[in-house]
Amino acid sequence: MTHIEKQTLRDLHRPGWRGTWFVLGFGSLFYGLVAATAYCLSAQLYWALVPLIVANTLLSHSLVIAFHEAAHGSLCPWRPLNEYLGRVIGLQAFNSLTLYRELHHWHHAHLGTPRDEEFWPFTDPAQPRWKRRLAAVGELLFGTLYTPVLYLRALVRSDSRIRVGRSRRLMIWAEVLAPFVVWGGVAGVALWYGVFAYFFLGYLLPAYLAGNIQSWRKYIEHIGLTGDSWATLTRAIRPPGWHGHVMSESVLHEPYHDLHHRYPKIPYESLPAAAKVDPPRSDDVPVFPSYRAALVDLLRDLGDPKFGPAWREENVPMPVVHAEIA
Template structure:
């Protein structure tokens, strides 16, 4: 924080950290309106083309809800903490098969341990760059749903744990063996169905309500779009977003924020897919995690105008990032 105070004045920092209920409401409204419009399009004009388009748009919106959950994990979305947690839990986390409290514990570790072996996000970004063939295989597994099925199995193990917030690598979507679960404070015998049902209760309720709503409208089958997207196209955009934040950088496995974190200047279509809700301003977020995402663009401009970002890794778009994720060998 001392470094940040040297970069930004006290008034600038206070201004950037100011939370707005209206800005939060607008971001939430935009995300959910796009979701509703996408379902309406498929219902009105069912077909291969509309379903394919819907699964791209919904992938970006599932990531968008995940980013809003991330904001709520930092308690930076709204000025009211109870409202922040309610929104994060019910309107953001539960729809994307996550739990705010479990995620908060996981994500705070990432901020403290970025670039170290103790960073729970490290498996998502340390392997880059990779060969073109390797990246192609990864993306093919994502599109075919193989990555998604593995992630779903990992979440099932996570939520079947008596104390899932203690599983350090839970939301890294890495399969937990009995041994690794025990290392994180569990034993195989404590992973039970009753824990699974209890920890997933909010998700089960939200998804049941969504199914009933679509069933009441006469289009129950449309519900399948949501889990199908999560299992496939969402895994693609999530992979690229994860790798873009810390992957293929000189200091990826260091704790130097200027060499292990990347900001991406995203085009409008990239913001729809890979960078919803200003998540692309990642250096700025790591510098001051308490700045709401709707203020990160302003923070970026302030730092840029002060010449601070000359030492930072700022990519010109996600196409450029994807190129950097592929090695020349």
Template sequence: MSITTFTEEESRAIANRRTALRFLFFPLQIAAMVLIAHPWPGDHWSVQAFWVLVTSYLMFCWTSCFHETAHQTLFLSHRLSVALGRVLGWLMLVPYTAYRETHIRHHAYLNKPSDWELWPYSDPDSPLWFRRVFVWLDLLAGVFTAPVVYARIFFHRDSPLKPDQRRAVRWEYVGMALFWAAILGYVAYCNAWTTFLLVYVLPYYLAGVYQNGRKLTEHLGMISYDPMLGTRTVVGKSLWTKLCTFLNFDIFVHGPHHRHPRVSHDQLEKLTQEYVAAAEDGSLPIFRTYGAAVRDMAPWMVRNPGVGVNVGAAPPGASRRGEVDNFVADVTTEVLNA
């Protein structure tokens, strides 16, 4: 199990921020699920649909929380991050260690063939027809494709995982199997399949659509290997965009996060302002609404679902650090050979 090593300044930033309110999605989600199981204020289908949609969005917030546990920027204690990450991973059928190791390489090798997280879009050996089919499966059936994408780093013959990491993933799969055996056994005992489908399965399916829609919006069609130029960043001014960003630990502020994967999420908007001021020419792919970012991405869903080499980039150069197996402070200066 790799542990993120923070500088004193990075640790101080994590300790001094206010994060508790961002966890509101947990109790709100529980409440919404209860209101599906015990319909309120009535059992009309429109009321049920409303609470299912609310629950699905709050489940989507799980994925952003899971992301923070992988970076280990959520708490000062890495053990607490790992513990919460493993529970969330069981819920989403993605082993925590497999996700973390995949995500480390996603940051280090953004849009490159060695970006495991953006497979098959980053894989030059993946034919266009396959990517055109997979991208729609990825969007519409994310609850199935995400476990496959993150499992590749464990099952692939060229896996970079170390023996201790492979053991961790193996035991996380065992824990996942036991966890779901207990849940499904209890549902069967109570003969509550209809309620389970409405309370969990349907909202979770929709959350998978939102999550993979976010992934595609931030990455699909991006040619650059540079973290600021190779991702779409959303910094909105509307109350709705700010609320969604807040509940998702600022993951929409994606470019600065990709460049500085050890920086606490609450500092990312300030970093964005600094990079925009430094660029001056408006060349950074920064959007004021998520809808604008979606519109920029949408043609690539049909035209050419790819990133990097698959959308016209030159083959990437060698990394300055060789094999990167942990999060660094600044990807541009420490990893990119630029």
């Protein structure tokens, strides 16, 4: 790598305010559509409900990705605001920013290994196929609830790798319990006043669908890959044309997820420029033109979901066969 390229990468690592404006804009639009959903339901404009719910689902998914950026500290250059926005989004997405950050560190530091607990049980060859299939069904159909349970497992199990002080552990538990207290209270009030349908269509259903989209995208990016590097463990997606760029921008350039694993501290808005400096290597892993094309590749592996170099044939331990004594 030349000196000019190194300087370019240094410049790309400087966070800007684009992510902050993204959250404020998409968040305002989300609650505006919640109000529009309530109005259409009260006015019996049922034909408008489906497009409103679809739009709010996509907005919710984009905000979940912004939560990921906040966990990296690159959503906003002012740290207190970055943490505040991350916790507000986490409250809406039933996620703890502090706990997610702890687990996500292991995901980047030990991608695809048994220490990558974001992808348990798929990174552990000791786990039977039926358990991995059951986990995939749970995550892909009930992602909004499955994900907090997965993270809690990593926190409370006896040999947990999460080592935090008392204050941070209290923060984790506060962030874990807050969504259930807040939204449980809102649901109770909605039931009491007979307006639960408004709450369900305006928030619960889009949140449920967004959680599933998040899980499918997570699987598309990693499940089925058994390489030994960031390039061979992440599907590279580069949608062409202006419409592809708009789609990529709307999901904070998640299609550049391979480069995110190479440069995890680069803010999302700089990933397209980073791709010009360090383009994907098609000899390591194919470059897909869309998530749809990458989904087809995932579906070939979904019957036996696995992830990581431990699944390579030379690394999978052979079963012990006990010969009978004549």
